[in-house]
Amino acid sequence: MDCSWCHNPETLPHRPVLMFYENKCIGCGKCFEVCPEGAHRIVDGNHVVDRTLCTSCGTCTESCFAGALVMSSRKYTVEEVMNEIRQDKLYYDLSEGGVTFSGGEATLHMAFVEALADACHEEGIKVAIETNMAIPFYHIESMLKKMDLIMCDLKHVNTSIHKQFTGLENQMIFNNVGRASLLGIPMIVRTPLIPGATDSIENLHAIAEFVSKLKNILYYELLNFNPLGGSKRIAIDAEDSFEACRPFSDKQLEEIKAKLEDTGVSIKVS
């Protein structure tokens, strides 16, 4: 799935990608010196990364201490992540909280997620996942069963609109959400409020009605528009179609929520 508003667009290529935050560049020129591909260039007086040459090898990031050049991701072993997680064990115990696998899309790293979930459970730490459910259910069923909480998105009830904004039709996703709700694991279904894409009352009402019929639902959550993805898109030289969009006000969120209450589902806005 390739949501055009994705606020972690750097994860879409499914490999580490070089990100360039021009506002942090101090003009030291070290990246020009070390890049083996000559991908750093000056165009019209501006420092640009020539994406046709850049292999995202990461060499330049090692000399960019200002943080203008960073890799989108890095590889971890399960044990390395567990070392980070253990630091907060006390807080998990007291809050009955735990670790959430998120993304991008966590199911793209299925084996790792399953191994990490097992490791967490061995140490008494609960796990949750945020997923778009855009993967055949038989692929994710065993992984979902390891979760203590499932958070999943339903973006649009109209499959053509869904495909327009995400690149995928929606039938499998709705089916997966329905099947996941029968696993006996607490679930939260969410819809990101994207201006002009998902925010119509008709769409939200239809999703809320669908959710109201599911089992094991804690609540239906409306996620306010998050503009964070914009700067990241610029950093990977991708287009930001939602540059002009702003988060909804508290008042607008409450108004939307009020119009969905007749579905009977518990609704949360955040």
Next chain:
Amino acid sequence: MSKIHYINEFDEDRTFTFDERIALLRKRKIVQTEEKAKQGGADEDDYGLIVQDEFVYQLKPNHPNGSIYGYRAWTENYCSILAEHPIYVDALDAFSAKGFFFLERLRPKTKKWNPDYPYDDLQKIFDRYQIISGIDNCHHFTPDIQIGLDLGWGGILRKLKEQRALHDETHHEFYDSEIAVVEHIIAFIRRAGDEIEALACQEKNRQLAENLHTMAAINHRLATEPPKTFREAIQWNNWFSMLSRTYNRGSSGGQIEDLFNPFYERDVASGILTDEEAIFYLACMFLQDSRYWQLSGPDEHDNDKTCHLSYLALDAADKINIATNLTIRVHDKLDPAFFEKSVEYLFKNKQGWPRYSSDKALMEGFMRCGYSKELARKRVAAGCHWMCIPGMEYTMNDTVKVNLAMVFQVAFQDMMANADQTRPSIDALWEQYRKHLKMAVDATGRGIIHHLTHQTKSQPELILNLFQHGLIEKGVNITDGGANYYNMCIDGAGLAVAADSFAACQQRIDKEGRLTYEELTNHLDANFEGENGEYVRQMLFHSERYGGGGDSLGDKWAVKISKLWTGLVRDLVEQHKDNPKNVNFIPGFFSWSNTILLGSILKATPNGRKAGEPINHGANPNGGFRKDGAVTSMCNSIAAIQPGYGNTAPVQLEIDPQIANDPEGVKKMCAMILGIMNSGNTLLNINIIDAKKILEAHKDPFKYPDLVVRVTGFTAFFSMLSEKFRELVIERVKAVNADLEY
């Protein structure tokens, strides 16, 4: 400028509920605060001071340098002030007791210490390491207000006179001064009663006139008698607060339940007090002064002290909702409903109160000094970052600071000056640091002893002396042996700057070889301005920082420095074991509002900090300590550097209000606070800050005149802070709001 009398503001028939009166008083407070801010503000507690121009006191010096020293001069000046000080009266308020200034600040700023007792040799060392010695600082320990509630001013006066008769003339200066002070206090409160009665006769509003008549009668009684009712107890407390502030700013609070619950329960049982009324009185107490109060904590049987009055105190703070300094003592048996309610108010009001202390860490630490559990339990949160046993200790809390970053600078310079003999390295740097920190700590210890030996000849504690157990019987000032225990607080400041500087040197020079010590020296001397300067600064700045949760180089250096610091401060106990006051020294980490001062003359440091920039706040890491600004990671790092002898190294948290905007969020926040407390931390200050709102308030401080933030240990109206101080708060918000655009 504020008025001194607020009467006849309302129609004669208008009636007010208690809540309406609180709301009106709060509104007045905001206006008065704006007036104070326009007068220049202040980077410190609010103190409840009124800015007025009706009464200006001219100091009567007894020394050619224009200052005052010793019993007689302080007594004469204080008594003169009381003889002339106008009585602030607000017909809406339950109490009268507002001060206008502090006598101690009327002295010439540089002439506080009696020049007959010089310490020039020590001063050279203090200057070298930028030590704030605490010499000449007053109060910063906790009186036991219970003594006053039991005896009243009349009882205290009788006791002074009785004890004077039992002592020889070497003690008469002490007794004569204290007797004169108390006699003037009695006359002052009696005059307050007279003036309030006169105003009551002028007040047209019937309800408020009746309030003033009652207030006058209470004050006539309290001039000599101990309080009998809840309202009288708080009025007595407020007078104590105002009188102590007016003398030398000293006035920490105590345990609310211990002091006031007996009055509350008695009045409720007698049918003369309702909860609404009690909340109103407590709100007026918080309005009167921003003193530090503790709520909850274990009693003598380890059971929870939380009672109905604890809840009312929270409700009162919620209703008045200004710069209030309440600390909840978190312990195993803390009433969970009370705890949750306190967190609800923290997030609802976003005013930086309450804060939380850890009973376990503080108790265990203080007992490590050799004290009993009973005494450790009595040590209440009563100041910016500090604890004190009311009426038992002399502490100099929060007045003594050693700039650990300046010690680093001296050590680094010393190492480079001897580079021809010993090759610069991280080991050589540490050896220099050990040597210089020992010199700094030893000098600080000698400074404290010098203060204890001669402070009476500079400034005796004429008010707080009266509320120490056994002091009146001894007939000496508190610094002359009047206290039961001398637990001298010494705080390290700039820990993160020093730790990050060590880490940057080790990582970039010794480990990675990207730089030499000589090159680093050149960049530091040039303040990172020369060729490659910014590149090197960024490289250093992004080394492994303190605040990483325990595993980073910065964290390891912070722990190493903390252990050295703690050991050196504790060594002072042995060094001064022959001092007759049996002096104990307790290490902590806190900068108070000295972050700007202590950074101002510090040159560029190897952590990428530029010359003159502030040092880190308290025990917190430097800004940008971790890319994700993870709160738990920071708290784990701070837990790891706790000195562990009963004084604090506080956690200062800046949290987005969205984290706990519903009941589920509040429960999670409760769990997080418990986690922070259980992990070994001692004190937790929390700002719930809407980042965008505070950025707007920084641009225009008067846009949100009622915005209160927890600056360091104290809360303050944001508009009252200087621009530099507002920037410090902004920097901390930025450190944990990676997404915020500036």
